[in-house]
Amino acid sequence: MSAVAVPVHDTAHGHDQAMDAGTFIRTYVFSLDHKIIGLQFLFSTLLWFLVGGLLALGIRWQLAWPWSDMPIIGRMLFSAEGGQISPEFYTTLFTMHATVMIFFVIIPILAGAFGNFLIPLMIGADDMAFPTLNMLSYWFMWPAFVCIGLSFLWPPYGAGGGWTSYPPLSAVPEAAPGSQWAQTMWLLGVTFVGVSSMMGSVNYMTTIIQMRAPGMTMFRLPMTIWAMFITAVLQAFALPVLTAAGFMQLMDRILGTGFFLPEGLIVNNSLPATGGGQPILWQHLFWFYSHPAVYIMILPAMGMVSDIIACFSRKPLFGYKPMVYSISGIAGLGFIVWGHHMFVSGMNPLLGMTFMVSTMMIALPSAVKVFNWLGTVWGGKIQFTTPMLFALSFVSMFIIGGLSGIFMAATPVDIFIHDTYFIVAHFHYVLFAGTAMAVMGAIYFWFPKMFGRMMDENLGKIHFFLTFIFLNGTFFTMHILGAVGFPRRLADPYDYETFRHLLPMNQFMTICAIAMVATQIIFAYNFIRSIFFGTPVGRNPWGANSLEWTAPSPPGHGNFDFQPIVYRGPYEYGSPEVDTDFYPQTQPPPSDPARRVQPEKH
Amino acid sequence: MHEELRVGRFWSILFLMVPVVGVGIFVWAMAGLWPMERHWLPENINDHGAVIDNLFLFILVLTGVIFIATGIALFWFLWKYDAAQNTQPAAFTHGSHTLEVVWSIIPAATLVFIAIYQMNAWADAKMRRPTLPDGRPKPETAEITGRQFEWRIRYPHTTVMEDVLDEHGKQVLDENGKPRRKIVRDASGRPAYIYGDDDVYVANDLHLPVNEEVVLKIKSQDVLHSFFLPNLRVKQDVVPGMKQFVWFRANKTGAYDIVCAELCGWGHYKMRGRVTFVSREDFDRWLTKTYDEQNRAEFKPVTGEAE
Numbered sequence: 001m002s003a004v005a006v007p008v009h010d011t012a013h014g015h016d017q018a019m020d021a022g023t024f025i026r027t028y029v030f031s032l033d034h035k036i037i038g039l040q041f042l043f044s045t046l047l048w049f050l051v052g053g054l055l056a057l058g059i060r061w062q063l064a065w066p067w068s069d070m071p072i073i074g075r076m077l078f079s080a081e082g083g084q085i086s087p088e089f090y091t092t093l094f095t096m097h098a099t100v101m102i103f104f105v106i107i108p109i110l111a112g113a114f115g116n117f118l119i120p121l122m123i124g125a126d127d128m129a130f131p132t133l134n135m136l137s138y139w140f141m142w143p144a145f146v147c148i149g150l151s152f153l154w155p156p157y158g159a160g161g162g163w164t165s166y167p168p169l170s171a172v173p174e175a176a177p178g179s180q181w182a183q184t185m186w187l188l189g190v191t192f193v194g195v196s197s198m199m200g201s202v203n204y205m206t207t208i209i210q211m212r213a214p215g216m217t218m219f220r221l222p223m224t225i226w227a228m229f230i231t232a233v234l235q236a237f238a239l240p241v242l243t244a245a246g247f248m249q250l251m252d253r254i255l256g257t258g259f260f261l262p263e264g265l266i267v268n269n270s271l272p273a274t275g276g277g278q279p280i281l282w283q284h285l286f287w288f289y290s291h292p293a294v295y296i297m298i299l300p301a302m303g304m305v306s307d308i309i310a311c312f313s314r315k316p317l318f319g320y321k322p323m324v325y326s327i328s329g330i331a332g333l334g335f336i337v338w339g340h341h342m343f344v345s346g347m348n349p350l351l352g353m354t355f356m357v358s359t360m361m362i363a364l365p366s367a368v369k370v371f372n373w374l375g376t377v378w379g380g381k382i383q384f385t386t387p388m389l390f391a392l393s394f395v396s397m398f399i400i401g402g403l404s405g406i407f408m409a410a411t412p413v414d415i416f417i418h419d420t421y422f423i424v425a426h427f428h429y430v431l432f433a434g435t436a437m438a439v440m441g442a443i444y445f446w447f448p449k450m451f452g453r454m455m456d457e458n459l460g461k462i463h464f465f466l467t468f469i470f471l472n473g474t475f476f477t478m479h480i481l482g483a484v485g486f487p488r489r490l491a492d493p494y495d496y497e498t499f500r501h502l503l504p505m506n507q508f509m510t511i512c513a514i515a516m517v518a519t520q521i522i523f524a525y526n527f528i529r530s531i532f533f534g535t536p537v538g539r540n541p542w543g544a545n546s547l548e549w550t551a552p553s554p555p556g557h558g559n560f561d562f563q564p565i566v567y568r569g570p571y572e573y574g575s576p577e578v579d580t581d582f583y584p585q586t587q588p589p590p591s592d593p594a595r596r597v598q599p600e601k602h
Numbered sequence: 603m604h605e606e607l608r609v610g611r612f613w614s615i616l617f618l619m620v621p622v623v624g625v626g627i628f629v630w631a632m633a634g635l636w637p638m639e640r641h642w643l644p645e646n647i648n649d650h651g652a653v654i655d656n657l658f659l660f661i662l663v664l665t666g667v668i669f670i671a672t673g674i675a676l677f678w679f680l681w682k683y684d685a686a687q688n689t690q691p692a693a694f695t696h697g698s699h700t701l702e703v704v705w706s707i708i709p710a711a712t713l714v715f716i717a718i719y720q721m722n723a724w725a726d727a728k729m730r731r732p733t734l735p736d737g738r739p740k741p742e743t744a745e746i747t748g749r750q751f752e753w754r755i756r757y758p759h760t761t762v763m764e765d766v767l768d769e770h771g772k773q774v775l776d777e778n779g780k781p782r783r784k785i786v787r788d789a790s791g792r793p794a795y796i797y798g799d800d801d802v803y804v805a806n807d808l809h810l811p812v813n814e815e816v817v818l819k820i821k822s823q824d825v826l827h828s829f830f831l832p833n834l835r836v837k838q839d840v841v842p843g844m845k846q847f848v849w850f851r852a853n854k855t856g857a858y859d860i861v862c863a864e865l866c867g868w869g870h871y872k873m874r875g876r877v878t879f880v881s882r883e884d885f886d887r888w889l890t891k892t893y894d895e896q897n898r899a900e901f902k903p904v905t906g907e908a909e
Contacts (some may be wrong), residue, residue, distance in 0.1 A: 014700075087868045087869060087871060089871075091867070091868055091870070137651060160868065161865070166825075166864075166865070168824065168826070169866060169867060175867055200706075262841075265824065266749075266823055267750070268750060279842060311824075313683070313692065314685070314692045315692040316694065317704055319695075319696075319697035319698075319701075320696065322697065344838055346838070346846055349724065349728035352724065353725075357714070359713075360714065360716060361713060363715060368709075371701075374676060375701070377680065379690075379692060379693030380688075381683065382610070382683050382684050382688075383685050383687040384609060384610055390715060392617060392680070393617075396617055396620050399673070400620075403669055404665070406664075406713075410657060410716060410717075411728075412723035413657050413658045414719070415654060415727055416643075416832075416835050418863070419837070419863040465670025467880075472623075476624060483631065483641070483642055483643055487830070488863075489870060490871040491871040493871065495872065495874055497859055498832050498833070500860070501639070505638070522764070571696075576694060581692070
């Protein structure tokens, strides 16, 4: 157990003092405070969320009205093509949409923003174990932002090899316009994100193991922290493989090695000098990271949703330990399922069978989690607040995303639906309808702790309702397209007789997508306005149990104005030991032994 | 208070709409009603493809049941335990060991069952290549090479083969106990070919015989492509440096799409081929005609350029 948390920071950095420029930079720019770093991550990722969303609209525009002039911005962006999206730029659009959303939004907003902000607060520490490393983990995102940003500015305007960057397309510069220097920038950018994530994950693991407040045993941690911990472990073990693979591809591109290039390759009439490599090797290395990364992108959301649902059901989380074992199981199995991305890749079909079994098994812990969330809601006193609505929609939507995963885990069925919109539907239900909705809920939930003010509940509910409707309009219909075999990544699928009649449905989806992005204006307005003009609140506006709600809102430097001592887990809502329906982790048990509840035996 | 009552009801019903509308859309698409005509699995013309469709529908029914059950449970709990409705105190429970065991074991068994249930179909599709009567793997009818952005098709010239017979007119067996085969030759000793003595090359326009097992060799010259025949439930990535085989048995004549399903560059969307299934006689006729057209050149090696 960690020693008593001692405030080590110089109190002269207090917010009340008049600041000179140096102090300002140390406090808000190169800050060592985990809360400021978390907010830096939050603001950066929300801006990139906007970029990624607009890129998605470009894709949707092309699919609904192929080769037609985009209104207003078409002429600005593609004046040479008469406002049309060119086929090269279409490949850039979906490559960059995925890259931005995965590497610049979902992973950093979960681990970077919420991990940073919440971990020390929820375990009762004054800051991260390594504040300088923490600061660097944010500032190492900037070379990545610059690399990817630069690749957009000059021809060929961005990498176009897909976010999976399969060689030889991505490794041979002659293969595609986007495989020229833009692909090198892409690889460097992703490597910098990796460096940042690695710094973060080392810090999170150390902090959670070493810096917990007295009494905060591992099984008294909130699910959010458990999920962040498991995520950090996943990052630390999987990421080096992606980094190594990225360098191998860089060497293939720059130094003329041949890790991924086979003998006798003739790409676009050029003969690469080397050979003897294997393109499928990249896929193995890439997915060895990127499948665990899928869980990196969902586990923290699951953790935060567990906390939100328990809080607004006013009831203990159902099956805390099974939940912990489930996320551990997901993390363990997550390392042996990467081959399910490669069933039709040319990998040995016998291997496909083993990956099918392991992939089927990873659905089990996810199912257990869903049942436990339903168990948590059962018998509660449910408050339909905005964060609760987002958390409930996570459960509802994650069921769809989880069940559609079973189709593609089944190898024979995957032969047909692989690389179709069925897959696109599946991962958007997990990552957008799941994770992004959970992140929205988490923003509404922890906003009062971040800024000491509430976001507007009515606007929040309108935002939720419209997003929920339009996201289903956009993504549910993708299942139907997938059943027809509608392929991904085609700039104009309507050339094919098989898919020609699907245009009206694509137009419907695009209209929903535009409406969904437009709905986020409500969120942006609510978010920015509430930072300055929201209703000020006290420490615990939701009546929640975990430690962050005992700190001031917003917490000052060093977080707690008292030494938190933890007596119980974070989910003792509705306990008969107290008269309130919540029971903070720091509140001592009743002095009268007759009032104390005997722990349940399972 | 009244407004609060309605609010909880509203959100409960919104979540009830997820299974209701979700299942509705699927049923609507399967029925092919307006405006979703032909918004379902495209026509399957492969004898081996029906099993994939059946497995798809099997998983759809199974997941559909879970989807409906969990969706309705979520709705009912929200409806019943809405704080504005529920006068009981919240149940102070931390879980149930029995329930955890039950809802771990049942899905685990189901999932293992689904996995094992798929294996035979997978092996048929990817591992059990059709064989000749003598047990050797059936050779390919055509070799297809993906390149940016077309499918190059080569029909290898095929010699006519016959069994080797001994002086009593009986088959001669080789060391494996299979009948020994030899090339049929004409009087001057030249091999006899089925349609001509050179390969036939075409691009994007694949012709194949119907009602027989067809094996195709697929490969790539430059980047990854994926050879996708939606109507035959066939998909296989083609990888430069690798030779792979796909097989199927079409049961209907007609022309169908060949789709490239793996990103292969800016022109990925237009890497479109057609496969036409015709009867064996029409196929041989087509192959001979294409061979003749290919070899009807003005250039003759003996005379040089035609005068």
